[in-house]
Amino acid sequence: MDRRKIDVVVSTFLIIVSVIILTNDNLVEGGAESDLGIMFLPRVVAGLMLIFAATIAIQSFSKLSKGAELEGPELIVTDGFRGIFIYIGIFIAYWLAVPHLGFMVTTPFVMLAVAVLLGGRSWIPIITMSVITPVLIYYGSREFLRVYLPTWTL
Amino acid sequence: MFDNILSGFSSILAIGPILGIIAGVFIGITFGAIPGISCIMAIAIMLPMTFYVDPIIGITMLLAVYKAGIYGGSISAILINTPGAAASFLTAQDGHALTKSGKAGKALDMSLFASVSGEMIATLVLILVAAPISAISLQAGPIEKVFLLLFAFTVIGSMAGESIPRGLLSCCLGMLFAMVGMDSITGTSRFTFGVDELIGGFTFTPMLIGILVMPEVINVIRRRKVPHHELAITHSPNPADNRISFKEFRGVFRTILKSSGIGTFIGALPGLGSSTAAFIAYGEAKRTSKKPNEYGKGSTEGIAAAESANNAVCGSSMIPMLTLSIPGDDVAALLMGAFLIHGLTPGPMIFFEHTETIYAIFAGFLITDLFLLVIARSGFKFFVNMASLKRYFIFPCVTVFAFTGAFTAGQNMNDILVLIAFTVLGYGMRMVGLNPAVFIIGFILTPFLEQNLDQAFAIVGDDYYQFFASPFSWVFIALSAFFVFSSMRSKRKASKIPAPVKEKTA
Known part of the structure; x- marks a missing residue:
């Protein structure tokens, strides 16, 4: 994947965000007045972001328009990206399931899924690890840290 | 100061802190030795577990993870030529050459002794220098602090990024x-868009784990089809090849001293980090060596130079953080977050408000070196076995620890959403050449900047010229311009040199 194209898109997005911060007065609610002004620093930062994003966009756009060859980090290798999407999917499912099914029930399945995603096929040690680790973490958090991880609520 | 140091030792020499240090050393070496994992992951995962213990135990444990993790990186570098961090790249060159010739024990020993020596020297400098610098920096008022922080942003941003605009x-x-959330001075909500959950701003721990740790996990997931390398120590039939003799250590001691000095100096400057220290010290040692031809082909002196310099950075990177509230690199930013969570605000006042705690932490820093020496020396085989664990045993656990760590911060499921969002953002930032560590430093320092800026405006009123009335202002403006200019020059030079051999990661 050509990073220069991503640079142009991301920079354009950041420039739009910066312009909104610089021009919109409805980004703050309530509070008292101060000498500095609540939007002073955000606007300074937005102004700087605009400059840096524009610099990156111009550099990348000029290379793209000249058809210059990709150099080192400009080439994004996309091999294995499917795994990333699956992993993020597992994590989102974990986040959605834990409040209902609880930490102890959900975690073994998540650990098993991540292990399988990483190519693990040694079932007995993986299943043992997936069961023992959540139990240790759950009771360790409760007894030593006084952190109560979510439990079954269905 | 001597009394404070003694009182620090008396606080640290108790069961809790010592157990914390031992646990930190074990975890640090193990994580550091696993190819593809940096010690930052270990620190970020351990951080939530320290919330509920005394700051002396929690902070010394995290510092032990840091020191041991930096050393641990050299184990995989030496044994399988896979540096855990860029700083171990040079160690890998000489160390792996020794491993191939059956002298892994010698390389591991040299790396350990050099690391511990470098760390001890830097820690001593930290102890001796930090308090006097903090006494000077106490003289700085809000205006000077604003310029100091702007200097820090400029230096870190320009030195650490792939290019200056990206940094x-x-x-x-x-x-x-x-800036998202309620402003602590005026009570105004900024950028919350009516979402109540955003009023408190982004929770630091999940954001930190998401930005710095999870992208490393994602990287491993992406490269899951790359074959797994098992670490193994090669043994030579000649016992002298499996260890470092006192004579050999004495022979490189001068190099260790010089490299530690270089590492300490570089570490104290924000934004440069351990890789720069290792490269400069290695180059200097090679330049002055009697056997420069051996460098890169199995030189114990080369290992000593690189390791003592990159480990010296551990101690000295604390100097700007503790005296000026400026974290010099990503690990220092993480540790600064840990200090803040434990109620210790890094900066000159820490030496007056928390004298006992800070000197106990210093004492813990020194004692960690001794534990690192003993534990690593006696457990090479154990750590090698631990680091050889298959990825599918390690990363499911890391995932669950990251989840638990993010939840622990506020016992709130919304923090998990923050973790996921910042994981995606952190990985995306790496893809487009933005630097997550600089992002974190910007995040941590902004509240200080805004607070000081507000006070400075209140002081100067309409007389804006007063901002430039202090010589400190001009000094920091000049220093910022100098760093940006020198960074531009060095980046222009680097772009003309052919790209170095790509770092291997499993």
Whole structure:
């Protein structure tokens, strides 16, 4: 994947965000007045972001328009990206399931899924690890840290 | 100061802190030795577990993880030529050459002794220098602090990024995210868009784990089809090849001293980090060596130079953080977060408000070196076995620890959403060449900047020229310009040199 194209898109997005911060007065609610002004620093930062994003966009756009060859980090290798999407999917499912099914029930399945995603096929040690680790973490958090991880609520 | 140091030792020599240090050393070496994992992951995962213990135990444990993790990186570098961090790249060159010739024990020993020596020297400098610098920096008022912070942003942004605009943009993004939520001075909600959950701003721990740790996990997931390398120590039939003799250590001691000095100096400057220290010290040692031809082909002196310099950075990177509230690199930023969570605000006042705690932490820093020496020396085989564990045993556990760590911060499921969002953002930032560590530094320092800026405006009123009335202002402006200029020059030079051999990661 050509990073220069991503640079142009991301920079354009950041420039739009910066312009909104610089021009919109409805980004703050309530509070008292101060000498500095609540939007002073955000606007300074937005102004700087605009400059840096524009610099990156111009550099990348000029290379793209000249058809210059990709150099080192400009080439994004996309091999294995499917795994990333699956992993993020597992994590989102974990986040959605834990409040209902609880930490102890959900975690073994998540650990098993991540292990399988990483190519693990040694079932007995993986299943043992997936069961023992959540139990240790759950009771360790409760007894030593006084952190109560979510439990079954269905 | 001597009394404070003695009182620090009396506080640290108790069961809790010592157990914390031992646990930290074990975890640090193990994580550091696993190829593809940096010690930052270990620190970020351990951080939530320290919330509920005394700061002396919690902080010394995290510092032990840091020191041991930096050393642990050299184990995989030496045994399988896979540096855990860029700083171990040179160690890998000489260390792996020795491993191939059956002298892994010698390389591991040299790396350990050099690491511990470098760390001890830097820690001593930290103890001796930090308090006097903090006494000077106490003289600085809000105006000077504003310029100091602007200097820090400029230096870190320009030195640490892939290019200057990308580094500074990373810093600006971190600053922008820090402004979300209710302003502590005026009570105004900023960028919350009516979402009540955003009034408190982004929770630090899940954001930190998401930005710095999870992208490393994602990287491993992406490269899951790359074959797994098992670490193994090669043994020579000649016992002298499996260890370092006192004579050999004495022979490189001068190099260790010089490299530690270089590492300490570089570490104290924000934004440069351990890789720069290792490369400069290695180059200097090679230049002055009697056997420069051996460098890169199995030179114990080369290992000593690189390791003592990159480990010296551990101690000295604390100097700007503790005296000026400026974290010099990503690990220092993480540790600064840990200090803040434990109620210790890094900066000159820490030496007066928390004297006992800070000197106990210093004492813990020194004692960690001794434990690192003993534990690593006696457990090479154990750590090698631990680091050889298959990825599918390690990363499911890391995932669950990251989840638990994020939840522990506020016992709130919304923090998991923050973790996921920042994981995606952190990985995306790496893809487009933005620097997540600079982002974190921008995030941490912005509240200090805004507070000091507000006070400075209150002081100067309409007489804006007063901002430039102090010589400190001009000094920091000049220093910022100098760093940006020198960074531009060095980046232009680097772009003309052919790209170095790509770092291997499993």
